[in-house]
Amino acid sequence: MSLEVDRSGAVVTLTLNRPAVRNALDEKLIALLHEQFLALAEDHDARVVVLRGAGPAFCSGADLAWMRRAASFTAEENQADAMRLCEMLLAFDQLPQATVCLAHGAAMAGALGLVCAADIALAAEGTLFGLTEVRLGLVPAIVAPFVMRAMGPRQARRWFLTAERFDAAMARGLGIVHEVVPADGLDGRAAEIAQLLLQAAPGAVAEAKRVIDLVATSPQGGSFVAGATVQAIAERRASDEAKEGIAAFFGKRRPAWAPGA
Numbered sequence: 001m002s003l004e005v006d007r008s009g010a011v012v013t014l015t016l017n018r019p020a021v022r023n024a025l026d027e028k029l030i031a032l033l034h035e036q037f038l039a040l041a042e043d044h045d046a047r048v049v050v051l052r053g054a055g056p057a058f059c060s061g062a063d064l065a066w067m068r069r070a071a072s073f074t075a076e077e078n079q080a081d082a083m084r085l086c087e088m089l090l091a092f093d094q095l096p097q098a099t100v101c102l103a104h105g106a107a108m109a110g111a112l113g114l115v116c117a118a119d120i121a122l123a124a125e126g127t128l129f130g131l132t133e134v135r136l137g138l139v140p141a142i143v144a145p146f147v148m149r150a151m152g153p154r155q156a157r158r159w160f161l162t163a164e165r166f167d168a169a170m171a172r173g174l175g176i177v178h179e180v181v182p183a184d185g186l187d188g189r190a191a192e193i194a195q196l197l198l199q200a201a202p203g204a205v206a207e208a209k210r211v212i213d214l215v216a217t218s219p220q221g222g223s224f225v226a227g228a229t230v231q232a233i234a235e236r237r238a239s240d241e242a243k244e245g246i247a248a249f250f251g252k253r254r255p256a257w258a259p260g261a
Contacts, residue, residue: 003032004054009259010047011194012040012097019055024063025110027081030088037091047202047257048194049095051114052102061109061132085110086142093117093146096206098197102186103127103168103177113143115176116150119209120193123168124183129176130165149216150175199258201241207232 004015014036016023023029040046053059070081092099092114101118103111106128115121115129123129131147133140140147140160148156151174159166159174168180181189197205211232218225236242241257248255255261 001032002029003036005036007046010045010198011050012043012046012048013050013052016051016053016059019053021063022057022060022106023053023055024060024066025085026063026066027084030085034084034088034091037088037095040097041091041095044202047097047205048197049097049099050102050190050194051092051099051118052190053104055105057105058101058103058107058127059111059114060106061111067136067138082142089113089117089142089146096209097202098200098205100190100193100197102190103129103171104183104186108165109133109140110143112140112176113146116143116146121177122179122181122186122189122193123171123177124186125168125180126183127168127171128165129168129171130163131159132163132165134161135163147176195259201245201255201257203239203241204236204245207236 002016002018004017006013006015014033016029018024018026018029040049070078073081099118099120101115101121102124103115103121104124104127107115107123108128108130109132112129112131131140131143144156144160151159155174158164166174168177171177172180179189211229214228215225218228241255244257245255248258253261
């Protein structure tokens, strides 16, 4: 299988498994990822989703054999094909669970869409990144909303246009990844972060992600945002999770959702 799925308690790990082509994205892998993301969105037992790659690299971007096939598509076929990639990235971005992406070896072109759509992104030392599409006469269009959310439009002007490769330290500086760790410590650090995420109430995690998107994308000004955020915290205060969390704090015990409770 080009996508492996492993579950350990409430943590689900998805592993891109096309190591012979450095886990390049093609129609099949995109469809499998999309299918898993849609299923996870309805899976209330899953609380953390980890995305990683097998073999020497996380993901080299689009499979060029796929791109060659796309060159012969009709306009309608190309539109539909591109939409499937877009829908897969949106499904990952909008998962209610906390998501963690682990980049190692290389994360190129379309792979940066996955890295930047994750809630938390870690990179192993030595990982190379790049938005290399323009060198092939293409454009990093579908990943642009996610990558630009991380690095901003000014930085995008440089990295989209030069197609330069850059290292993990630069990726951190640009906001693409949150941490750079030794290669042999990537899985261990991911496990530590997963345990931190499991301390959080699952409904609060989903709502926090919604509030972040609302505040970041609202064009309607301060009064709209203020009203929406006031409503969000008022509803949370009255939620069963908040009542349990506060009771657990004063009772000096773990809340019901925490490991070991």
